[in-house]
Amino acid sequence: MPSILNNKISSSLILSFMALMRHRLNPQRRPVWLIHVLTLILILASSRLAVGFEAVISNERSGDLVFLDESGNSLDIIKLCNRPRGMVQDRPKKLLYIACSDDNKVLEFNLQTKKIIREFLGIPGAMAVTLNTKSRRLFITNEGASKATVLDIDTGNLLSTLQTGFEPDGVIVSDDGSRIFVASENAGLIHVFDGNTYSAIQSIITSLRPRRMAIRNTELWISSEMGSRVEIFDLNTLLKIDEIIFAPKGFRSEQMTPVDILFDSTKKLSFVALGAANHVAIIDAETRSIEKYILVGRRAWGLGITPDDARLFVLNGLSDDATIIDLKTRRPIKTARTGLAPHSVEVFDR
Secondary structure (H helix, E strand, O other), rough: HHHHHHHHHHHHHHHHHHHHHHHOHHHHHHHHHHHHHHHHHHHHHHHHHHOEEEEEEEEEOOHHHHHEEEEEEEEEEEEOOOOEEEEEEHHHEEEEEEHHHHHHHEEEEEOOOOOEEEEEEEEOOOEEEEEOOOOOOEEEEEEEOOOOEEEEOOOOEEEEEEOOOOOEEEEEEOOOOOOOEEEEOOOOOOEEEOOOOOOEEEEEOOOOOEEEEEEOEEEEEEEEEEEHHHHHHOOOOOEEEEEEOOOOOOOOOOHHHOOOOEOOOOOOOEEEEOOOOOOOEEEEEEEEEEEEEEEOOOOEEEEEEEOOOOEEEEEEOOOOOEEEEOOOOEEEEEEOOOOOEEEEEEEEEO
């Protein structure tokens, strides 16, 4: 859409400029000339708004990043590392942090120049990453090492190692930075750590194979891959307060394998990728009711949303593509090719 809009803007600029020159040469038509001046100003202003967004996708098997525009058109492919997986943005600095699992490292990547800036080495089985921009701490789960790593992102220094159960996956930090949550999918636990001392506080028992987490106000939402549900816990008491069970028509419960969870900017809507069910669920986060199931590609996995909440990117790990959903109509508008085994997606301003 941005490319179409920019073409229309260019055509309008040419026509307005030609008309402007004609009327400028004719003194009797000066009022019309002024109208064209104002038109040019408005067109130039609107062209600045037509910047759009880009989605960057990490692909495990092809070892690259694929860049798409918001309409799913391919912009760039960058060979990166062995098995890139989790990613997180530092939006103010236009940086991206990427876990390279088989290279045991994390990359700092500039989204404007599309170049690697730094490498953080010696991070075994780097899986998922999250960033606390206030404390400048980067948290990385180490899948095969049953731990999570805490780095000072400015100095690159190792600050702490958090012991977890087998196969830690998702990691998230509370908005105030006071608590760190790490999902251990094999152990069925969410490990809770103090955000300042890094000491263990408690382990939350969940349903089968917790994978990803998202925070909404005072609620912690956890996807249970083999439990066909999302469980909701109180952030303060760490007690379970509700759950959402997925059961679209025509599917067995074992086909419901939810993984990624995402909220829109208002936190009124939640999106859950349902894995082997090949659907994404849209949930009213306030009532916790499922509003719609949308058919996507094979094994819906990672999720990303444009900053204006207009479009949702759904990564399909077995069909090597991304489904782009218009959130106004709640319908897919395009399936775009990615690399092999897309894992994570981040959407940023161009």
